[in-house]
Amino acid sequence: MGNVLAASQPPPPLPPSPAGLVPNLAKEPSSSSSENAIPAQTDSFFNVSDRENPGTIEDLHKKCKDVMPTNFEGAKLMIQKGLSAHFQVSHTINLSSTAPSGYKFGATYVGTKQLSPTEAFPVVLGDIDPSGNMNANIIHQFNQNIRCKFGSQIQDNKISAAQLTTDYKGSDFTASLTLANTDLINESGVAVAHYLQSVTKSLALGGELAYQYGRAVPGGEIAVISAAARYQNGLSTWSGTAGLAGVHVCYYRKASEQLQFGVEVETNFRVQEAVGTFGYQIDLPKADLVFRGMLDTNWNVGAVLEKRLLPLPFTLAISGHLNHVKNQHRLGIGMIIG
Numbered sequence: 001m002g003n004v005l006a007a008s009q010p011p012p013p014l015p016p017s018p019a020g021l022v023p024n025l026a027k028e029p030s031s032s033s034s035e036n037a038i039p040a041q042t043d044s045f046f047n048v049s050d051r052e053n054p055g056t057i058e059d060l061h062k063k064c065k066d067v068m069p070t071n072f073e074g075a076k077l078m079i080q081k082g083l084s085a086h087f088q089v090s091h092t093i094n095l096s097s098t099a100p101s102g103y104k105f106g107a108t109y110v111g112t113k114q115l116s117p118t119e120a121f122p123v124v125l126g127d128i129d130p131s132g133n134m135n136a137n138i139i140h141q142f143n144q145n146i147r148c149k150f151g152s153q154i155q156d157n158k159i160s161a162a163q164l165t166t167d168y169k170g171s172d173f174t175a176s177l178t179l180a181n182t183d184l185i186n187e188s189g190v191a192v193a194h195y196l197q198s199v200t201k202s203l204a205l206g207g208e209l210a211y212q213y214g215r216a217v218p219g220g221e222i223a224v225i226s227a228a229a230r231y232q233n234g235l236s237t238w239s240g241t242a243g244l245a246g247v248h249v250c251y252y253r254k255a256s257e258q259l260q261f262g263v264e265v266e267t268n269f270r271v272q273e274a275v276g277t278f279g280y281q282i283d284l285p286k287a288d289l290v291f292r293g294m295l296d297t298n299w300n301v302g303a304v305l306e307k308r309l310l311p312l313p314f315t316l317a318i319s320g321h322l323n324h325v326k327n328q329h330r331l332g333i334g335m336i337i338g
Contacts, residue, residue, distance in 0.1 A: 051172035054204035057194040057228050058165075058176070060239045064250035064262035067281040069292035069304035071321040073098050073330040080338030086110050090338075092127070098330065104129045115141055132157060145169050172198040188214025196228065204230045208241070245269060258283050299324040313338055 074096030082088045090106040106127035113121045119141070126136035134154045141147040145168055153161040163180040174196045182189035189212070196206035206228045213221040226243025240249040246267040254260040261280035267273070279294040288308035295301050302321040309316055319332035 050201040051198040052201065053169050053172060054174060054196045054198045054206075054230065056167055056174050056176055057196050057206055057208060057241075060196075060228055060230055060241065061248070061250045061264070063237050063252040064239070064264055064279075067252070067260055067262045067292060068264075068277070068279040068294050069302050069319070071302045071304060071319045071330065072096070072317075072332040072334065073319070073321070074101070074332055076317075076332065076334035078334070078336045078338075080336065082338070086112065090127075096332075100129075102129055111140075113141075115144070183214075186214070188216070196230075202232050208243070 074094065076095070077093045079091045080088060081090070086109060088108045090108075092104045092106065093102075094104070095101050104127045106125070108125040109123070110120050111122040115121065122138065122140035124136075124138050126134060128134040132154070133156070135151075136154075137149065137151045139147070139149045147167045147169070149163075149165045149167075151161075151163050152159060161181060163178060165176060165178040167174060167176045174194070176192075176194040178190075178192040178194075180190040180192070191211045193209045194206065196204055198204050208226045208228060210224045210226075211221070212223075224244055226241050226245070228239075228241045230237065230239040232238075235254040237252040238250070239252075240247065242248075246269050248264075248266045250262060250264045252260070252262045259280065259282055261278070264277045264279070266275050266277075275297055277294055277296040279292065282289075282291040284290075288310055290306045291303065293301075293303040300321065300323050303319070305316075305318045307316045308314070315336040317332075317334040317336065319334070320329070321331075322329045
């Protein structure tokens, strides 16, 4: 089940927040002289000590998704300014015929609780436009095991969406619970439970239970169960989910230091539709350039080029998207300062 806030425009990133132009965290067998001793297991496939935390199901397809371009249309200007080591503001002007246009002010605060060299909490980030429409997110990790994320949207002076996610990360598993749009007065809402377990160092298995209730739901309530799996082998990653709603399978491969690509197949049993997408990312560090492209079975072709204009603190982004079936094309150009 997707994030109810996924449709919102994310505010400017600071680690460990996602999104943006900044890229993305043996034991020897004992010997025994006894003839009756049971030989120690040497196959690392069954070695429990090799298991690691598998992450969350929400990030199950993250590697494949990250190589896909995020296309935009029109003109965009973003100015970012760090006021201190913990506080940053941004000004964004967007001109588009397919998305809301106008000005947005964004702010990001990163706290002083340092849990790793690249992670500090709490993280508070959000943006607001002159009409008062606001997106806000709060992320806090209380200890090494428990992390909470809260997000909310305010549109037309009303809370249009609210979501709270709590993750518990064990040594070799992650359990998550998400509550979205819970309305105690009208008795409606959505609850999603996730569990992902590392079976071996390479294989992780889990599942998802999504439950929705309310007057608008046929029968008053509905529950959907799906299974999830991920297999990592060196530079390759297979991931997939399967349930009553459909099947979602991704394959990611890092071919070299400069090239990585992903293949995604997503089916929807309700509308009897399947879409396959091929995406790739080319990194040229010496040229300070990142290029992402994609092609899907609906004959959509898209690409985004990001070029840092050193020594100036500028990043130029050029986007192009073409639908051969509908004969539609969209172009975008953006500049990020800071």
